[in-house]
Amino acid sequence: MEKLHNSLDFHKRTLLTGGLILVFIWSLFSIKWGPDLLHPGGGTILLQIIKALFHPNLSSEILKLSLISAWRTLAYAVAGMTLAIAFAFILGILASGVLAKDKPGRLISKGILRGLLGFMRAIHELVWAWLFVASIGLTPFAAIFALVIPYGGTLGRIFADILNDVPEEPISALKSSGASKLQLLLYGYLPFAKTDMISYTMYRFECAVRSSTIMSFVGLGGLGYQIQLALQDLNYNDVWTYLFFLVALVVVIDFWSNILRRGLVE
Amino acid sequence: MKQNKRDLKLFKFGVVKLSLLLALILMIASWMFVYKVDHADFLGLFSAKNAFYSKKFLKGLLGIGAKSPAFLSIDSWQVALKLTYETLQMSIMAIGFATLGMIFTVIPAARNATNGTLTVSKKWYSQILFGIIRSAYIFSRAIPELVWAMIIIFVFKPGILAGALALGIYNFGILGKLCTEVVEDLDLKPIRNLASCGAGTGQILLYGIIPTVMPKFMTFIFYRWEVIIRTPIVVGFVGAGGLGQQFKFSMSYFQYSELSLLLICYLLLVAFADLLSEGSRRAIR
Numbered sequence: 215m216e217k218l219h220n221s222l223d224f225h226k227r228t229l230l231t232g233g234l235i236l237v238f239i240w241s242l243f244s245i246k247w248g249p250d251l252l253h254p255g256g257g258t259i260l261l262q263i264i265k266a267l268f269h270p271n272l273s274s275e276i277l278k279l280s281l282i283s284a285w286r287t288l289a290y291a292v293a294g295m296t297l298a299i300a301f302a303f304i305l306g307i308l309a310s311g312v313l314a315k316d317k318p319g320r321l322i323s324k325g326i327l328r329g330l331l332g333f334m335r336a337i338h339e340l341v342w343a344w345l346f347v348a349s350i351g352l353t354p355f356a357a358i359f360a361l362v363i364p365y366g367g368t369l370g371r372i373f374a375d376i377l378n379d380v381p382e383e384p385i386s387a388l389k390s391s392g393a394s395k396l397q398l399l400l401y402g403y404l405p406f407a408k409t410d411m412i413s414y415t416m417y418r419f420e421c422a423v424r425s426s427t428i429m430s431f432v433g434l435g436g437l438g439y440q441i442q443l444a445l446q447d448l449n450y451n452d453v454w455t456y457l458f459f460l461v462a463l464v465v466v467i468d469f470w471s472n473i474l475r476r477g478l479v480e
Numbered sequence: 481m482k483q484n485k486r487d488l489k490l491f492k493f494g495v496v497k498l499s500l501l502l503a504l505i506l507m508i509a510s511w512m513f514v515y516k517v518d519h520a521d522f523l524g525l526f527s528a529k530n531a532f533y534s535k536k537f538l539k540g541l542l543g544i545g546a547k548s549p550a551f552l553s554i555d556s557w558q559v560a561l562k563l564t565y566e567t568l569q570m571s572i573m574a575i576g577f578a579t580l581g582m583i584f585t586v587i588p589a590a591r592n593a594t595n596g597t598l599t600v601s602k603k604w605y606s607q608i609l610f611g612i613i614r615s616a617y618i619f620s621r622a623i624p625e626l627v628w629a630m631i632i633i634f635v636f637k638p639g640i641l642a643g644a645l646a647l648g649i650y651n652f653g654i655l656g657k658l659c660t661e662v663v664e665d666l667d668l669k670p671i672r673n674l675a676s677c678g679a680g681t682g683q684i685l686l687y688g689i690i691p692t693v694m695p696k697f698m699t700f701i702f703y704r705w706e707v708i709i710r711t712p713i714v715v716g717f718v719g720a721g722g723l724g725q726q727f728k729f730s731m732s733y734f735q736y737s738e739l740s741l742l743l744i745c746y747l748l749l750v751a752f753a754d755l756l757s758e759g760s761r762r763a764i765r
């Protein structure tokens with residue numbers, strides 16, 4: 215019986231894989247394949263771009279500009295993340311329902327807040343940025359708010375999930391010794407959830423750096439803006455210099471989060 | 481030994497404390513930078529001018545005052561739905577490209593394949609290949625999809641393919657990173673068994689590795705697809721087709737009611753993708 219079940223399972227998987235491959239091939243048919251897809255001279259431009267990869271512009275001016283731009287990109291990512299963490303922490307705790315007194319209360323707070331968090335993260339940060347620019351103009355806050363909303367939504371949802379996954383036993387032990395809801399949270403839930411919360415936050419921080427790069431589209435300076443300018447001037451060598459700085463920024467944060475994760479898991 | 485352990489503990493404690501300190505310094509420095517150098521003004525946001533524009537914008541989104549709001553006209557819906565369909569196709573193509581790239585590179589990029597424990601055979605070039613593929617992963621995922629799209633638009637004409645390529649390159653790095661970790665965490669015993677029975681590299685791959693890693697790969701692919709479906713709108717901004725391109729046009733022409741129609745379609749698409757991928761994930765579990 216188990217064997218039959220296993221083989222059925224296997225077939226389900228094969229069927230799904232086959233279906234997915236078919237869907238992919240179907241999607242390829244939506245394009246009219248041919249030389250029209252390339253710009254005239256697109257091939258030469260591609261070669262130029264690839265050639266420039268090996269000769270990034272390393273003049274001191276560009277390096278200085280890259281450093282400042284990289285800092286601006288980082289600063290906005292950090293500024294956005296600070297607010298996002300604060301919002302996510304509050305909303306996440308409420309959405310996990312650990313503070314609710316009774317069952318209907320928990321369901322209501324869970325339902326409403328999870329819906330809110332879902333809406334916050336359903337819309338991409340760049341779309342938020344456009345909406346903010348249209349309503350409050352080109353200020354640094356348009357970029358920061360645009361980062362805060364989707365990142366707060368994602369982090370909040372994950373925080374809520376992590377809090378819900380905390381093992382039951384220590385919590386019920388605390389409960390039976392007469393701890394209040396707040397004490398349960400402070401001494402039961404949070405110490406358990408801390409490690410996961412921090413390592414996920416670090417991962418999101420890395421993503422925030424990338425998002426803050428693309429905020430150049432709504433007029434925020436930084437690496438993305440410089441890349442855009444350099445591309446318009448067809449300075450591919452400069453483009454690669456900025457890209458290398460961006461990669462370095464992401465790699466450093468990745469390295470930091472790896473060390474921190476190792477430090478947290480004892 | 482004991483000394484060593486205590487040192488390690490001290491080191492770990494130090495790392496956490498230092499990280500917290502560093503995070504605090506970064507936060508303060510960033511906010512100071514945003515305020516001092518970029519002249520952010522929080523209270524200035526609540527000016528009468530901003531209130532006027534926000535109100536006008538919101539009214540526009542809701543179609544108040546417009547002669548015929550876009551979300552009430554059938555023609556606009558038809559156009560928007562067609563764009564949504566295109567966007568869906570773009571996302572499928574993108575995850576397909578990313579998956580293809582990942583499948584071809586994942587084995588040489590795994591550490592246990594490079595040092596020969598996985599396939600029981602070691603080639604002289606495997607170290608070099610490992611280095612190249614790993615740097616390609618890092619590069620492609622460190623650069624956001626929008627920047628990829630900006631570069632690709634120089635080579636390809638605006639359209640779905642350009643967007644799909646940009647999204648594909650970016651997600652290739654992420655999928656690669658996630659999937660090499662799966663291969664590296666493989667249980668080696670069945671593979672050892674196969675090898676001792678005389679299986680060649682191809683057979684080990686087919687009977688030993690693929691069946692074990694496939695379900696996890698699928699989970700990751702679906703997870704990335706869910707993310708990709710949110711981003712075509714972004715690569716569309718630089719003219720890579722789909723909903724995003726129209727979104728930018730409507731924004732530039734201040735046709736706000738059309739904007740809300742596109743947003744509705746976008747949210748529908750996201751919800752549809754979430755449902756679909758949740759369902760398929762449950763099916764393979």
